[in-house]
Amino acid sequence: MEKLSMNSNVVFGAGSIDALSAFNGRHVAIVTDPVISKNGIADSAAGLMGCGRSAIFDNIAPDPTLEQVAECCRFIESIKADVVVAIGGGSAIDTVKAAVLVLCGKGEKIYFAAVPTTAGTGSEVTNYTVVKDVAAGRKIPISDDRIVPDMAILDYTLTKTVPKAVTAFTGMDVITHALEAYVANGKNAVTDAYAEKALRLAFGNLHEAYLHGDEDAPRENMMMASYLAGLAFTKAGLGICHSIAHALGAAFKMPHGEANAIVLPHVIAFNGGLDVPFGADKSPSALRYAEVARIIGLPSAGTRLSVQYLVREIENLNNKLSIPKTLMQLGVNAADMKERRAGIIQSVLNDGCTPANPVEPDAGQIGRILDRVLG
Ligand SMILES: NC(=O)c1ccc[n+]([C@@H]2O[C@H](COP(=O)([O-])OP(=O)(O)OC[C@H]3O[C@@H](n4cnc5c(N)ncnc54)[C@H](O)[C@@H]3O)[C@@H](O)[C@H]2O)c1
Ligand SMILES: [Fe+2]
Structure with missing residues (x-):
């Protein structure tokens, strides 16, 4: 010990x-x-x-x-x-x-x-x-x-x-904590160190923990990753992936980690400027995401391509963990979303995690992320 x-x-x-x-x-x-x-x-x-x-x-x-x-x-x-x-x-x-x-x-x-x-x-x-x-x-x-x-x-x-699905959801929560902390407004060199190590451990072990839950090494590494990611975000803050996950969890009663996993690729695309043609390629958060891509061993590329690789890596991991891509696949239909859309957007804008997001979102931008998350 x-x-x-x-x-x-x-x-x-x-x-x-x-x-x-x-x-x-x-x-x-x-x-x-x-x-x-x-x-x-x-x-x-x-x-x-x-x-x-x-x-x-x-x-x-x-x-x-x-x-x-x-x-x-x-x-x-x-x-x-x-x-x-x-x-x-x-x-x-x-x-x-x-x-x-x-x-x-x-x-x-x-x-x-x-x-x-x-x-x-x-x-x-x-x-x-x-x-x-x-x-x-x-x-x-x-x-x-x-x-x-x-x-x-x-x-x-x-x-x-821990059952397989809960391993998947909670593990994606760890990755979301570390990734949001790594670009959050409250980050510093110490939170970066925690987040970087958490990302290496989580990307390197989550799928193994999911496949072989009774083995020591992946469970040990995921527990350490969870702890380090917690240390990172408690000081650095989180961001709108968590704000959206909170609102979706309240509206549609879905597990916290699963909500984060589905929303995360869309938030990286938004914060990283992928929504904008030739976008905020060199925006501080795009550069940070590109750094994450390097840290977890994705092929080296320019900033914009690295952000795209990171998004794809998370989508692939979700797929390997049997996490759905959209809310529709979870049974949320367009009418449910339409009814709650304005309330969800308001609650995202008011959420305590939103001020730490590196890009300040407006209602229209949150709405567009929700449309993509719905599928
Ligand atoms: N305070 C924070 O810093 C923070 C950060 C992220 C999320 N959260 C909150 O945490 C909650 C989610 O926590 P969670 O994802 O750990 O899930 P959870 O505590 O809700 O547990 C999920 C399920 O896993 C089961 N379970 C837990 N441990 C088990 C084990 N060892 N063996 C078998 N089954 C086990 C539980 O019985 C439950 O059914 C949400 O309310 C979320 O908002 C808090
Ligand atoms: Fe979380």
Whole structure:
């Protein structure tokens, strides 16, 4: 087990879940989803922290809602926990983050450890959570340094049971985090270093993790990629691929990573100037995408061609991961989109991720991206 101290106290490696034994004897709230609970991970985590003083809440559903956050808060308060351990994908970790923020607001301080079981959202090291307001039909990204977990336990062996489709979606989420961070307005040399390594690892291992999910090396590399991409975007910011994915997820109830995967090629084309004939060939973001093409080993070419190669590489990867190319293939029809189009565009323009996008989009440009994403 290696100790990787960055934002939080981070441990990494097979068996690193044993680090939970540090909480032996404390009042621990374990928050997880029913799948993780059924496969025994929550019980073994409870076992590591001693008998009788921890309690499990395993009611987490994908895409946290305000109601789920309130329920999680009530649970933590009801058992008077002084430690909360989130075990699961982004949904479990994000729910606890939002709950921690509510508790902070009440002046209650609780130690927060995150154990991701997907690779992933990077949520274990970011200051960011996304909560769905069901009544308003929108996903709300919240950014606050008080919700960065105090400890992250990155035990990639926990991801070996992740189903193929979830491996594909969460892996494309990693690639989207790193790519958006690499061109985002808040980038710097340190976030670049994290993003570059995340991109090399993710492009080099995602397909293998998808094909051979029970092998160590691809799962280990994807867990590291997820962590590094999280470190990159928590400082650099994201962009309109995430803004559009948030709006589509709220409107059509699709997994976050799948939405990103479908939208990403179109956002690169937009930011990279491919929409414009002989376009913003030398625009800063086009040059950055060309750099990414070089980093992941695509054939060397001029800027515009390199951006095109990158788009094609992502489309090919999506195809190999059985991710559809369009929303139509997911069953969204033109009438559904027409009905929601104006609302989606507005929510993209208002999304907290949009200001970090390297090119400021207008409503017409977002609309054109949506038309292409629909298919
Ligand atoms: N906070 C951040 O920085 C950040 C970044 C990106 C996305 N998100 C949010 O994270 C959420 C998505 O998280 P996610 O993609 O990790 O998915 P998730 O947590 O919703 O999990 C997806 C599915 O995978 C299953 N699963 C998870 N781990 C498993 C395992 N080890 N074995 C078997 N099944 C397993 C879950 O039970 C669930 O059915 C969204 O709400 C999204 O908005 C947050
Ligand atoms: Fe994401």
